Amino acid sequence: MKLRYPAEAFALGIVLFSGNMREAFVSGVLVILAVVFAQVLKNFLKDCLPLWSLRACVAVATAAVCASAFALAFWQLGIERGGVFWFSAAVIGLLAARHVCMNELEADYGSLCYESALVWGFWILFAIGREFFATGGICGYPLAELSYSAGSLQEPMFGFLAAGMALAFTNGILKKYQVTAESFWVVLPAILVTRPFTPARFGAAGGAVFAIVAALVMYISVRKMLVFSRPGKAYRKMPVELISMGFIYMVLSVY
Numbered sequence: 001m002k003l004r005y006p007a008e009a010f011a012l013g014i015v016l017f018s019g020n021m022r023e024a025f026v027s028g029v030l031v032i033l034a035v036v037f038a039q040v041l042k043n044f045l046k047d048c049l050p051l052w053s054l055r056a057c058v059a060v061a062t063a064a065v066c067a068s069a070f071a072l073a074f075w076q077l078g079i080e081r082g083g084v085f086w087f088s089a090a091v092i093g094l095l096a097a098r099h100v101c102m103n104e105l106e107a108d109y110g111s112l113c114y115e116s117a118l119v120w121g122f123w124i125l126f127a128i129g130r131e132f133f134a135t136g137g138i139c140g141y142p143l144a145e146l147s148y149s150a151g152s153l154q155e156p157m158f159g160f161l162a163a164g165m166a167l168a169f170t171n172g173i174l175k176k177y178q179v180t181a182e183s184f185w186v187v188l189p190a191i192l193v194t195r196p197f198t199p200a201r202f203g204a205a206g207g208a209v210f211a212i213v214a215a216l217v218m219y220i221s222v223r224k225m226l227v228f229s230r231p232g233k234a235y236r237k238m239p240v241e242l243i244s245m246g247f248i249y250m251v252l253s254v255y
Contacts, residue, residue: 003174004108005115006035006099007167007181007238009092014123014163015190015242016088019154021139024127026073028120032113034066034093038100039112059097066093084193091189102180118173122166130154130162156194157253160246164239172234183223183241190245191215196252211252218248 009031017027042058049057070089074081128138134153136144152158163186171177191212198207222244231240 003176004111005119006096008185009095010119011163011186012092014166015159018127018159018162020131021127024124028123030069032116034062034096038062038097042100055101059094062097063090063093088193118170122169126162157246157249160242164242168234168239177233177236181238183238187219187245196249
């Protein structure tokens with residue numbers, strides 16, 4: 001059975017915005033709104049435009065609206081934004097539009113919102129766990145004085161692990177798995193935004209390029225090996241590939 005929720009958009013959102021509960025809560029709402037907006041726009045324009053123009057309009061409009069909505073929401077809540085924030089939010093919008101354009105959702109908004117809500121719920125749960133065990137609090141409010149806290153839980157490597165497990169748990173509940181979702185479109189922008197390491201010997205630009213290439217080569221190599229593995233149905237394709245990317249980040253972050 002096909003998935004209704006935008007797995008790629010949710011996966012990238014979890015990788016980038018699951019370090020704390022506030023980011024997860026707001027980002028999850030915005031991803032759902034982005035995919036609903038894309039579906040409404042597609043239904044409105046599909047009888048007026050050829051297919052190539054329809055897809056382009058939906059992609060550009062969803063990316064612009066998603067980036068603007070993220071910027072406005074994060075500004076209103078006082079959440080700190082990095083230098084590549086606009087790029088990240090726009091790519092999430094593009095992935096939401098890709099899901100709508102590549103799949104016939106048949107305007108089934110009930111199933112779309114139900115499945116998306118499941119992913120959003122796991123997103124929030126992982127964000128709560130990562131924030132609590134890293135800082136001892138939730139939403140900036142201290143709850144406990146931990147004798148040991150792991151600040152690395154808020155690093156991107158755990159974002160990949162959270163994304164893979166959130167999608168796998170959702171697939172297990174729905175008894176579905178990804179058919180058309182492609183993890184490469186999640187991994188590539190995530191690597192561009194959050195490089196696992198930057199070798200100083202190559203300079204700033206050269207080190208960035210080296211880190212991106214090294215991470216992509218390892219991802220592609222592991223992905224080819226996963227073809228011969230036999231994970232559970234819920235973990236197949238994107239979930240296990242994202243979890244593997246989390247371990248790749250762990251290895252590369254040592255350097």
